[in-house]
Amino acid sequence: MANQFLSKIRVAPDDFVRAADAPVLERHAELQALLSERAGPEVAGLFAEPLISRGNDEAAPTVAWYADATGEAQPLSRLSPAEQDRISAYLSDHLRPLRTLAEDPGQSDLAWGALTTYGAEDVMVADGRPFIVNWGLMPDGRGASAAARPAHFEATLGRFMRQPTAAPKPTVAPAVAAAPLAAAPASVEDPAPRARLSPLAWVPLLVLLLIAAAVLFWLLQPGTRLLPKEPPRITEAGTLDAQNALNASLRERIASLETALDGAVCRADGVLILPGGLTPEGLLPPAEGTAFPEQAEAAPDALLPNKADRVLVPNPDAPDQPDDLVTHLDNRTVLVLAEGPSGVAAGSGFSIGNGHILTNQHVIDLGAETRVVVIGKALPEPLAATVVKVSGPLAETGDDFALLQVEASDLPGFTLFQPPSSLRLSNVIAAGFPGDVLELDLDFAGLMRGDASAVPALTVTDGIVNTEQQLAPDTNVLMHSAPLSTGNSGGPLVDMCGRVVGINSFVRKGPLQNRSYALAMPDVLEFLQGTPAQPVLTEEACAPQVRPQLAQSAPAEE
Incomplete structure (x- = not known):
């Protein structure tokens, strides 16, 4: 497993690109072997190692990405323009062999899976090296749509694999092109001298350059539109929402306690019975005048928590001698x-x-x-x-x-x-x-x-x-x-x-x-x-085992 965390993304189950009835992300080792053999270890090293968390009915799947690096990772978009150009040129040179693999019927499914990225900060840079994350994923639940992959690729990783368009060369007559400058005939008259510009003519251009430099300097400052500051993961808005949720929970708790208090009954032997028929610590009370058993099952959400020294926890070394919760914690x-x-x-x-x-x-x-x-x-x-x-x-x-x-x-x-x-x-x-x-x-x-x-x-x-x-x-x-x-x-x-x-x-x-x-x-x-x-x-639900408090003896009749 690679040791350097790069990024993490939350996705939907249908976002996983599938090939051979399995998510491409589960074939990372196969992809590394293929690329090392057909394109070289540097190309194989471009693709970050995924760590998949499948989630559950309430939590969406997440994929964390790791690489063999030591420095802090940051998105390509946050690098300087010169560094972005260098990384883009590196990707252009090293991703080109995947085009050939994508056209090979035996390897096309795996190659296209690697070339299909989510489309949001898919290139991270650490130690001056690029790493591709979010591969094997397509947004909007289109992971199973093979037909959509080429167009999506052109809008994402495809930008690194396009050849730059060369400027057209001017047409030059062969005789003139071959003639050295020093061989020009002496009879050719010199062209008319060019008019000299007044120094004042450069002032408007100089002013415009200064304004452009000032605007560029402002844009490059953290917090502006070009390089916004990295937002904190824990925000004031998030903690405020948490406080509001807590306040609502406390009001609900107060209401449940008041309801229980209004309907509670105290028996002659001192056992308090709540409206649900249980004691405040979630125990089923014995018949009046009968002692509680030495050990009983309580409710994990009892109105009042059980005292920790009365809660029993299984002891693996002595199954017939359970520990109390305090010893377990100690x-x-x-x-x-x-x-x-x-x-x-x-x-x-x-x-x-x-x-x-x-x-x-x-x-x-x-x-x-x-x-x-x-x-x-x-x-x-x-x-x-x-x-x-x-x-x-x-x-x-x-x-x-x-x-x-x-x-x-x-x-x-x-x-x-x-x-x-x-x-x-x-x-x-x-x-x-x-x-x-x-x-x-x-x-x-x-x-x-x-x-x-x-x-x-x-x-x-x-x-x-x-x-x-x-x-x-x-x-x-x-x-x-x-x-x-x-x-x-x-x-x-x-x-x-x-x-x-x-x-x-x-x-x-x-x-x-x-x-x-x-x-x-x-x-x-x-x-x-x-x-x-x-x-x-x-995942087994908690059913606490407790030593109940002994019921008081009923008062003797005179």
Whole structure:
């Protein structure tokens, strides 16, 4: 898999160009082999490697593009005119062999698939080399239309393969053309001398040139029509929409609580019964005077969240001895310390198995020489971490992810939950190491003094998912009511079955309360594609197992 991210595009299922009953994008390896053999490795290297995310009923497919490069990629249209001309000439020289392949009946389907691009910023440039992205796609659901490909090609990549039209040469008499200038007969009279222009005649032209230069300088400034500034992926409009959605969710929550309170009944043994016949934590109450069972199935969207120390999570090492949720979180959540030129920063992270740790990009972004260490209750000592992959920062890319590797393959990992439906009103737990708590933690103080055995206590907060929001085309978040603060970044947001549903990433401060945001699981899974991480995934709906509180004894009659 190529290592440098170039771009990403959201498409419709019918946009994929098909050949031999399969999308051309799935034949990238075959295309590389064909082009390397018939046109050379430089031509094969022009076509970026696709990473396809098929989406689902609610999310459209996306294709991320990668190449073997190291520098930052940018669209061809954002380069200087001279650089655009150089890249265009390179593409013209190297794409011409594909014309021959497109006329070969045995290879035409694959060649035309490669030459068919979406038509929006299809050429990216990194390290001074062009890479073609969005190939194998046609807009407006025309992927299956072979007849439309030639015309679409002429309007897209075809512009790089047109030969420039040569200017017609003037017709010259052979005798005159062959005669050297010095051989002109001496008898030929010199032409009449030309009239000299007054210096003042050049003034209007000079003024026009100065005006044109000033206009060109203005156009080349970032923010103008010619070179507009790159817009941030996370905009104020997007966050405002998210706040409005959250407010609507909170009003809905208040209404449901008021309705439940109005219809609730308290039995003689102290068990509160809501209008739906369940207890506030979603349990089916036993008959009056009968104790709750030691373990019962609760509702994931119960009116009141179950206490984390009463929620039971299966223990793979001892199936008959389940862990409580707090222990489950303790053994899988880690403190992430990053040391760079600007100092030391603390954040949170969590294990997904085989020594892989997920956190936020901004937690470890302290410069080129940053050292990263992770500390956890289930780790024997602080361990140095290697950065496997990063994507961020959030405002510019829409992502805020980092994947770390530590030498602790036996560290238990969280299961990742791919929700088949909405998580709104589901009870959740946020786990991490908030900075305002670490400031008063004696173990953290000891750790900073060099005591490797001092592990700070994990902080957990509970709440519900208020709403699900799309802040940018490729940025999906869960807004929830579990309190977060600086230091929670990169920690897990888990459901009442102990599965991770998102990565806590930022807090937006309001006049009365803070809003907590977690990046949603579809974006996490897309980031992990192409990495060695192989987390356990599940789509099974949560059915929490809890230890119920004991019912009070009914008062004795006098």
